[in-house]
Amino acid sequence: DAGITQSPRHKVTETGTPVTLRCHQTENHRYMYWYRQDPGHGLRLIHYSYGVKDTDKGEVSDGYSVSRSKTEDFLLTLESATSSQTSVYFCAISDETPNTEAFFGQGTRLTVV
Amino acid sequence: AQKVTQAQTEISVVEKEDVTLDCVYETRDTTYYLFWYKQPPSGELVFLIRRNSFDEQNEISGRYSWNFQKSTSSFNFTITASQVVDSAVYFCALRETGFQKLVFGTGTRLLVSP
Numbered sequence: 173d174a175g176i177t178q179s180p181r182h183k184v185t186e187t188g189t190p191v192t193l194r195c196h197q198t199e200n201h202r203y204m205y206w207y208r209q210d211p212g213h214g215l216r217l218i219h220y221s222y223g224v225k226d227t228d229k230g231e232v233s234d235g236y237s238v239s240r241s242k243t244e245d246f247l248l249t250l251e252s253a254t255s256s257q258t259s260v261y262f263c264a265i266s267d268e269t270p271n272t273e274a275f276f277g278q279g280t281r282l283t284v285v
Numbered sequence: 286a287q288k289v290t291q292a293q294t295e296i297s298v299v300e301k302e303d304v305t306l307d308c309v310y311e312t313r314d315t316t317y318y319l320f321w322y323k324q325p326p327s328g329e330l331v332f333l334i335r336r337n338s339f340d341e342q343n344e345i346s347g348r349y350s351w352n353f354q355k356s357t358s359s360f361n362f363t364i365t366a367s368q369v370v371d372s373a374v375y376f377c378a379l380r381e382t383g384f385q386k387l388v389f390g391t392g393t394r395l396l397v398s399p
Contacts, residue, residue, distance in 0.1 A: 201396055216389075217387070270318050271318045
């Protein structure tokens with residue numbers, strides 16, 4: 173199994189508080205992605221990274237920021253959590269070869285109350 | 286912009302029936318890559334297959350087969366003689382070259398009853 177770990181696995185937080193989710197990899201892969209999964213919407217890309225300090229927005233980036241200061245870590249931050257950000261968040265990694273599959277973390281279930 | 290459409294939200298079949306999951310994609314790239322993933326009830330995402338845009342050969346793996354047609358921008362997935370263990374959500378995904386953004390469809394939930 174690919175070495176990818178998400179933390180925390182579960183979190184309940186209050187509206188208006190900041191939240192940071194962490195994705196850690198041991199594969200030295202260049203590409204890292206953050207998705208959210210909601211019923212009826214599938215997996216939607218929030219942000220992705222194509223290298224250290226190189227990130228770009230996905231389709232649902234509003235309200236989220238990311239940082240990648242080293243290859244192995246990709247952080248997703250909700251600056252001020254809202255109830256609409258209650259979701260399951262998945263991190264994925266892939267190497268430089270575009271026809272290789274992405275490997276996914278186990279997911280983080282975030283509830284904003 | 287790249288886009289993946291899985292129009293079938295949910296499909297219910299009885300065991301041993303054949304079932305096809307549809308995937309239609311949009312891209313401006315001439316080189317791109319398509320993937321199918323399975324998400325069983327336990328929640329993890331499991332890679333099933335990948336296909337390059339320049340390789341239109343269909344593929345069969347056991348009860349699974351994939352039909353890639355560039356003319357219709359489709360990459361459909363067929364399960365032959367379905368089993369209860371096939372019950373899952375199936376996602377189709379598209380990756381373009383360049384920055385390699387990986388975009389998924391909304392998924393198709395397959396329910397296979399005994």
